[in-house]
Amino acid sequence: MRIGYTLMTEQAGPKDLVGYAAGAEKAGFDFEVMSDHFSPWLDEQGHSPYAWSVLGAVTQSTERVELMTFVTCPTMRYHPAVVAQKAATVQALSDGRFTLGLGAGENLNEHVVGRGWPPANVRHEMLAEAVQIIGGLFDGGYFNYKGDHFRVDSAKLWDLPEQRVPIGVAVSGPQSVTRFAPIADAMIAVEPDGSLCREWDATKLGPPSRKIAQLPVSWGEDRDAAIRRAHEQFRWFGGGWKVNAELPGPAGFAGATQYVKPEDVAEAIPCGPDADRIVKQVGEFEAAGFTDLALIQIGGDQQEGFLRFAEDTLLPALRS
Numbered sequence: 001m002r003i004g005y006t007l008m009t010e011q012a013g014p015k016d017l018v019g020y021a022a023g024a025e026k027a028g029f030d031f032e033v034m035s036d037h038f039s040p041w042l043d044e045q046g047h048s049p050y051a052w053s054v055l056g057a058v059t060q061s062t063e064r065v066e067l068m069t070f071v072t073c074p075t076m077r078y079h080p081a082v083v084a085q086k087a088a089t090v091q092a093l094s095d096g097r098f099t100l101g102l103g104a105g106e107n108l109n110e111h112v113v114g115r116g117w118p119p120a121n122v123r124h125e126m127l128a129e130a131v132q133i134i135g136g137l138f139d140g141g142y143f144n145y146k147g148d149h150f151r152v153d154s155a156k157l158w159d160l161p162e163q164r165v166p167i168g169v170a171v172s173g174p175q176s177v178t179r180f181a182p183i184a185d186a187m188i189a190v191e192p193d194g195s196l197c198r199e200w201d202a203t204k205l206g207p208p209s210r211k212i213a214q215l216p217v218s219w220g221e222d223r224d225a226a227i228r229r230a231h232e233q234f235r236w237f238g239g240g241w242k243v244n245a246e247l248p249g250p251a252g253f254a255g256a257t258q259y260v261k262p263e264d265v266a267e268a269i270p271c272g273p274d275a276d277r278i279v280k281q282v283g284e285f286e287a288a289g290f291t292d293l294a295l296i297q298i299g300g301d302q303q304e305g306f307l308r309f310a311e312d313t314l315l316p317a318l319r320s
Helices: 013-025 051-059 082-095 107-113 120-138 173-179 194-203 223-239 250-256 260-270 276-287 303-320
Strands: 002-007 031-034 068-071 098-102 143-146 151-155 167-170 186-188 210-219 292-297
Touching: 002 013, 002 303, 013 031, 013 051, 013 303, 031 051, 031 292, 051 068, 051 082, 082 098, 082 120, 082 151, 082 186, 082 292, 098 120, 098 186, 120 143, 120 151, 120 173, 167 173, 173 260, 186 276, 194 210, 194 223, 194 276, 210 223, 210 276, 223 250, 223 260, 276 292, 276 303, 292 303
Parallel strands: 002 031, 002 292, 031 068, 068 098, 098 167, 167 186, 186 210, 210 292
Antiparallel strands: 143 151
16 A cells, blocks of 8 residues: 655645655655645634645655645636646646546535535536546647536647646545546545445446545644644544535534544544554555555644654554
């Protein structure tokens, strides 16, 4: 299994993220993913720079690691034709190291453009059209499209990279797997659900593809402090994506999680200095059939210590 590092835009500013990207490559991570938010989940996280500007800088501060959005919503804040242009540019800047991770989005980020928030079935229809548009533009030449949700009029990507940008799509159940496995290059999910991996492989046309997941951890020498930090900044994570996609802002997430206790978070997220529990939970994803797993270190001021821990202890333990 390939182990990645998450550039969490909700908990660090743009210059720090660029530095962490270089540090994660030096520590030995295989790939790096970046969230793409307009707002943090909770006020305590305190950041949300524009992911695509940061990605451009990261292509120049790193040399080896693969890069990926985890994930971009190409339907409301961004028109899919613009997402295709951004992805092609990052691929060219990174010399072929970029994968475009896409998802149906969250109200938290997409409501800001004032178009309302569609129901889940409509969001998936929009995402399917967006994937068609992005793929059509990646094919090269002039592209036109007329669907139920989007139009594209004589668009062309003038700086297509030599290596086509792979597309990963976030899924949460059989319906989304059936819709997106035939048209995507990789699967994205957040839980060690083996049925998703099996259904994806069974539905996917062609050879088995990458299946990419994410795991939050709260490393720190003081376990109690690590638990407090995880509770303060990541108690939203346990709500599940069907809930998390609907809440409109940090105040909503704060209200929805007001009764979540620190011990509840510590049960779900590895906290403290010990690598063993992280290794155990990574093993659950591997056993489920995932090929790639990106770790999130909770706390914007904890990244440098975590990267030292990863280089010296965690990555050797995971690879042994």
